[in-house]
Amino acid sequence: MTTASLPDVHPLLKEFLARKVHKLLIDGKPVDAASGKTFETVNPATGEALGAVAAGDAADVDAAVAAARKALEGPWGKMTPAEREKVLHKVADLLEARAEAFAQLDTLDNGKPIREAKSGDLPLSVALFRYYGGWPTKITGDTTPVSVPYYPGAKFLQYTVREPIGVVGAIIPWNFPLLMAAERLAPILACGNTVVLKPAEQTPLSALWLGELLLEAGVPAGVVNVVPGLGPTAGAAIAKHMGIDKVTFTGSTEVGREIVKASAGNMKRVTMELGGKSPNIIFADADMEAAARGIFAGIFYNQGQTCSAGSRVFIERPAYDKLVAAVADRAGKIKQGNGLDPKIAMGPLVSKEQRDRVLSLVEKGKSEGAKLLAGGAAQPGAGWFIQPTVFGDVKDDMTIAREEIFGPVVCLFPFDSVDEVIDRANSTDYGLVAAVWTKDIKKAHLAANRLKAGVVWINCYQFVDAAAPWGGVKQSGYGREKGPYAIENYTSVKSVWVDLN
Numbered sequence: 001m002t003t004a005s006l007p008d009v010h011p012l013l014k015e016f017l018a019r020k021v022h023k024l025l026i027d028g029k030p031v032d033a034a035s036g037k038t039f040e041t042v043n044p045a046t047g048e049a050l051g052a053v054a055a056g057d058a059a060d061v062d063a064a065v066a067a068a069r070k071a072l073e074g075p076w077g078k079m080t081p082a083e084r085e086k087v088l089h090k091v092a093d094l095l096e097a098r099a100e101a102f103a104q105l106d107t108l109d110n111g112k113p114i115r116e117a118k119s120g121d122l123p124l125s126v127a128l129f130r131y132y133g134g135w136p137t138k139i140t141g142d143t144t145p146v147s148v149p150y151y152p153g154a155k156f157l158q159y160t161v162r163e164p165i166g167v168v169g170a171i172i173p174w175n176f177p178l179l180m181a182a183e184r185l186a187p188i189l190a191c192g193n194t195v196v197l198k199p200a201e202q203t204p205l206s207a208l209w210l211g212e213l214l215l216e217a218g219v220p221a222g223v224v225n226v227v228p229g230l231g232p233t234a235g236a237a238i239a240k241h242m243g244i245d246k247v248t249f250t251g252s253t254e255v256g257r258e259i260v261k262a263s264a265g266n267m268k269r270v271t272m273e274l275g276g277k278s279p280n281i282i283f284a285d286a287d288m289e290a291a292a293r294g295i296f297a298g299i300f301y302n303q304g305q306t307c308s309a310g311s312r313v314f315i316e317r318p319a320y321d322k323l324v325a326a327v328a329d330r331a332g333k334i335k336q337g338n339g340l341d342p343k344i345a346m347g348p349l350v351s352k353e354q355r356d357r358v359l360s361l362v363e364k365g366k367s368e369g370a371k372l373l374a375g376g377a378a379q380p381g382a383g384w385f386i387q388p389t390v391f392g393d394v395k396d397d398m399t400i401a402r403e404e405i406f407g408p409v410v411c412l413f414p415f416d417s418v419d420e421v422i423d424r425a426n427s428t429d430y431g432l433v434a435a436v437w438t439k440d441i442k443k444a445h446l447a448a449n450r451l452k453a454g455v456v457w458i459n460c461y462q463f464v465d466a467a468a469p470w471g472g473v474k475q476s477g478y479g480r481e482k483g484p485y486a487i488e489n490y491t492s493v494k495s496v497w498v499d500l501n
């Protein structure tokens with residue numbers, strides 16, 4: 001653990017953090033929760049309170065939905081696509097100019113290393129607004145040559161129009177607070193919808209600040225409403241709201257299932273980006289240095305709190321002992337501490353609950369007989385730190401091999417053949433991502449073809465882009481975020497027939 005003196009935060013952020021209560025953002029205005037309740041958000045590196053936040057619940061969601069509905073009919077609905085593009089590009093420019101301050105805010109609220117926030121979360125968030133900023137003028141329909149058997153020889157013009165779905169509810173998690181907000185808001189707005197955004201209760205601040213930036217960029221009041229609050233109150237109110245036309249959710253499979261059930265009331269559309277237990281497969285002919293880096297990026301990025309964590313690493317037996325020793329050795333050398341220090345590579349977990357949950361799974365790993373090769377304990381002192389943890393010789397039926405841990409804990413397994421490893425890799429309820437490391441191009445593509453996952457990386461890990469689709473199969477969810485696919489998520493197709501006879 002390093003406790004170097006930390007840099008001062010950006011003056012704009014200092015001003016933001018000095019607010020007594022971070023209010024909800026409804027209809028373009030900061031408001032208290034109808035209940036008057038607040039909750040505290042905590043800096044997980046120190047355990048100290050970072051600020052009080054208005055705790056939205058069903059009444060506030062009602063107000064936010066009413067504002068969003070009104071805004072659909074207001075100036076937002078009347079803007080031309082070119083005008084919407086201009087606004088989204090302005091959002092990207094403002095966010096880029098304030099990247100340092102936003103990166104520091106997510107580091108303070110989530111604990112992530114500032115170097116990851118600055119190299120990942122911020123540039124990706126900006127890129128999402130730039131990418132989707134280009135879309136409004138390119139969302140087109142098509143024409144279809146139609147034949148009507150009961151009206152022989154008749155002529156029609158048939159065309160389609162892609163319309164906004166309406167009011168979208170976005171429920172997002174705490175692992176990439178700003179990035180998850182940007183990933184939803186950019187396409188939602190590009191398609192002309194309005195939105196009620198609920199950030200996670202652990203990390204509500206950057207979404208609220210982004211909401212204010214959007215107003216400054218020219219997004220009209222009521223288009224983006226930000227309602228922080230607890231999952232079972234504010235989140236559940238969004239999921240079942242009769243005035244919300246679509247819900248986009250990223251989080252645990254368990255909560256995703258609740259949201260799908262709740263959405264049935266008004267048949268709202270849903271997209272789900274859920275958990276994972278992703279296989280990272282290293283063949284003996286791989287570039288071992290690159291593979292070792294890939295194992296690290298896969299499991300230790302963001303303290304392992306990624307839905308795409310490469311938590312099950314399968315290593316072909318001839319390469320197993322050497323690679324396992326290298327991974328364990330490097331895990332012990334990771335610089336852990338307060339993420340604001342630019343030298344830090346690993347911060348704390350997001351909360352005490354999360355830290356305790358991960359520790360209890362680590363204990364399960366030990367008691368079920370997995371070989372602990374590095375870490376395996378909490379870091380002493382303040383904050384919710386846990387040592388980077390490596391388990392070797394893990395058996396497929398152990399709890400740590402099956403359950404999503406969502407922490408810096410990796411399971412290493414030896415394997416002997418392609419068929420065996422593909423079977424074992426696929427033998428999970430999840431199917432978000434998978435990776436294969438080999439110099440044999442045929443083997444790589446054949447494996448990519450057989451792996452049941454929404455994203456497959458070959459000789460790389462944790463690569464994402466605003467333009468490339470993201471999402472899973474099986475219990476990792478459905479629907480795709482990013483790229484042109486998200487345009488389908490947030491528009492509805494209308495078919496128009498014109499009688500030309």
Ligand code: ADP
Pocket residue numbers: 171172173174198199200201229230231232234235236237239250251252253255256258259
């Ligand atoms: P994680 O395991 O990453 O904390 P969760 O699925 O618990 O993920 O939380 C993701 C998001 O879902 C958060 O914004 C949380 O508040 C919200 N949430 C939690 N429970 C519910 C619920 N019952 N209904 C709707 N949203 C919920």
